[in-house]
Amino acid sequence: MTSNGVPKPQYSIWQALSTAITLSMRAIEEIRALAREPGPQGEKGDPGRDGFSLADFTAHLEDEGRVIVLGFGSGATRKEFRLTTGSAIYRGVFTDGKTYERGDLATWGGSVWHCNAESSEKPGDGSKAWTLAVKKGRDGRDGKDGDKGERGLEGKAGRSAY
Secondary structure (H helix, E strand, O other), rough: OOOOOOOOOOOHHHOOOOOOHHHHHHHHHHHHHHHEEEEEEEOOOOOOOOOOOHEEEEEEOOOOOOEEEEEOOOHHHHHEEEEEEOOEEEEEEEOOOOOOOEEEEEEEEEEEEEEOOOOOOOOOOOOOEEEEEEEOOOOOOOOOOOOOOOOOOOOOOOOOOO
């Protein structure tokens, strides 16, 4: 016995692990042998329905590709699932009063803004619904005038004003 009253082990940790693994392997072999034996015949079930075919499957896009609509089945047993993706869709120049959804991109003040949550607020001005995606750049310098071109063809005579 040890000083705290616990009996001293008779085997090393490695011997104990080896024994545990050996016993586990034997148990697994017996379970596999039992699984190979067929069980008793079950009760006869209800007749099954016809299977699902590719003709019963449809798919199309909505909201400019942001929503994928998958349809399964036919007739009264038809089921549709709408999967909304995180696609970014450019909606053009920001329009007051229009509601923008998460993922929409809009131009405002020369910059492109990303909508983080459904909103009709204007981008910028501290709005938490919008994040600046592309900042407006500076205007470039005016270019140099090019060489004078060749004279064009003579035009047709115009109508008389009288």
